[in-house]
Amino acid sequence: MVPSTRDALNSRSDYGAVLISGASFAGLATAYGLRRLGYRVTIIEAAPGLRRGGTPVDIEGETIDILKRMGLIDRVRAKALPSRRFAFKNADDSTLGSMGVGGDQASEVRYEIHRDDLLDILFDAVADDVELLFGRSITGLVERADGVAVALDNGEQRDVAVVVGCDGNRSNTRRLVFGGGDQFTHFMGGYFFLKVVAETGLLPADTTEVFRTPGRMAMLNGYDDRTDIGFGFRTESEIAYDYRDRAQQRRLIKDRFGDLGWKVPAMLAAVAGDDDFYFDRINQIRMPCWSRGRVVLVGDAGYCVSPLAGLGGSMAIIGAGRLAAALERYPYDHASAFYHYEDGLRPFVEQIQERAANDGMSTMCPADEDELAERNREIAAGDMGW
Ligand SMILES: Cc1cc2nc3c(=O)[nH]c(=O)nc-3n(C[C@H](O)[C@H](O)[C@H](O)COP(=O)(O)OP(=O)(O)OC[C@H]3O[C@@H](n4cnc5c(N)ncnc54)[C@H](O)[C@@H]3O)c2cc1C
Known part of the structure; x- marks a missing residue:
């Protein structure tokens, strides 16, 4: 039997505080995974609420396994979109060619779900168990031997064990820790x-x-x-x-x-x-390393594959699942966990990025x-x- 969210969340000891920047797929899924491990989680999101809109998200492969482990796959399945007819059109609206695409509710292989529906499902899974601060951003990060001192834009300071940057393509965390400008951005x-x-x-x-x-x-x-x-x-x-x-x-x-x-x-x-x-x-984000000290990046912040890859949402959830698994394997050892997380995921990310770079545009x-x-x-x- 799949344990309830709350049973799972309450089953671990307390590892300390973690701060996540960004409340979208990467941030919410990471929050779930780290809360389950026993971290006290705060999510700060720059927008006044969840940022909605966007094309449907593909759920397949490892993403399905992770959502199963999170106990959320039934909710995803219930919201899965029917498969769609896909047609290329001429200016006079005649059809050049067409095919069937999209999720297949009857199979366990692939689902497609509205971006907003998936956000709501992930949000509901963590909302009662993490601290969520909307309309907030990190303004400074200072690493110490046993943690990170984080300054927020309302003047508040938080001391946490680990910071996870899940703040998307134009990541604020990446800018603060790895440097600004577009040094990691590959415009396509x-x-x-x-x-x-x-x-x-x-x-x-x-x-x-x-x-x-x-x-x-x-x-x-x-x-x-x-x-x-x-x-x-x-x-x-x-x-x-x-x-x-x-x-x-x-x-x-x-x-x-x-x-x-x-x-x-x-x-x-x-x-x-x-x-x-x-x-x-x-664009894609390509970085030589996804972590520095006690700060680690997940999803578009660290390795945006671009809308051309069609896998951004899935990749963020896979990243969150892999990071939680690494921290579970190396408790109290963030350096080994971050290394393991990146070492395992990087080949897959690079393969997807390569494919999108070659054919996407x-x-x-x-x-x-x-x-x-x-x-x-x-x-x-x-x-x-x-
Ligand atoms: C509104 C929206 C619509 C999208 N539509 C599409 C689409 O149609 N097609 C497509 O391919 N991709 C789209 N994307 C991108 C897609 O969602 C991502 O590729 C994928 O979901 C990766 O998820 P992520 O959590 O890493 O990043 P994102 O989904 O981009 O989420 C990043 C989150 O961080 C927040 N954030 C940003 N700056 C800060 C800060 N300084 N402090 C705190 N929080 C911050 C953002 O508000 C956002 O909630 C969209 C993204 C958004 C936000």
């Missing part, structure tokens, strides 16, 4: 926008449609009650914009896609005037007419490559 030559809206009627339920022109891609995911509206585009180099200025980012998408046909005018209308969306450069946004024609020929021949 494009940007991705995603907004989840109420059902638009732009496409049938349980369908994904993709329309590509050289350097640009417009995507719709249709579900029962929601539509994901996605735009991807290529750039030679990074574009200058203020990542806090949402109106500027909306204008940027409108300017880049305003001249396209297909369903794009209706898609732009559906995302107008609302600042709650995901927009970021497409040309699949999402073929660079020019020739590459697009080549991709379209492959699609017509039944090789979707997505």
Whole structure:
């Protein structure tokens, strides 16, 4: 029988305090694992609440095993999305090629679940057992022999045994401990926008449609009650914009896609005037080492594989599961645990990053007419490559 969350949480001794920066997949799953080991866990999240939105998350392989061990797989299964029809479209909405994709509720092999549903499931699993501070950020970290002194942006100071940076692609923890700038960021030559809206009627339920022109891609995911509206585009180099200025980012998408046909005018209308969306450069994070002293990184903060890999959520949960397993194997020895965590996971991360770097961009946004024609020929021949 799977023990209840609370039984599992109460079954271990107290190892000390741990502070996690970021309350998304990496942060919440890490919190669960470390709480189960007996750590007193505080999560600090910069946003005023959980950050919602985004495309569905794939749950497969080791992620399923970890969610089973967490006792959460039944809740995931209950929210699994039905499999979808995936179609590449021409400007006149005729279909270039199509295939079935997505989760398969009938099998144990792969599930797809709304990003928000998975966040809620992970949040519910830890909310009563960890301290959660929203609207907070770390401003300074000083390592001592027996712990880390952490300064928060409200002036408070916390002394903890270990700090786990789960604060995503633009990780604050990484910046504070390993240095700022973009020294670990590998820009992959494009940007991705995603907004989840109420059902638009732009496409049938349980369908994904993709329309590509050289350097640009417009995507719709249709579900029962929601539509994901996605735009991807290529750039030679990074574009200058203020990542806090949402109106500027909306204008940027409108300017880049305003001249396209297909369903794009209706898609732009559906995302107008609302600042709650995901927009970021497409990049990977590649670091020579994921920990320093008593600070360790999990998920996008340490090894973002990029939206092109389609595995960011899973990778964060796998990272959290591996870190907890390493700390269980080496209790009171964070150095050995961090080494074991990275040594075991790095080959898998590098394999996924390599694959996304080789094929991802040309699949999402073929660079020019020739590459697009080549991709379209492959699609017509039944090789979707997505
Ligand atoms: C709103 C949102 C939508 C997304 N949509 C997509 C998508 O459509 N497609 C895709 O491929 N990927 C998307 N992603 C990225 C995807 O969620 C990650 O690749 C994956 O989940 C890895 O999880 P993570 O926990 O490592 O990082 P993230 O999910 O990025 O979470 C990082 C968390 O850290 C928090 N944080 C940031 N800075 C600080 C700070 N200074 N202090 C404390 N907390 C901080 C963030 O608010 C966030 O909650 C999205 C991410 C977010 C936040």
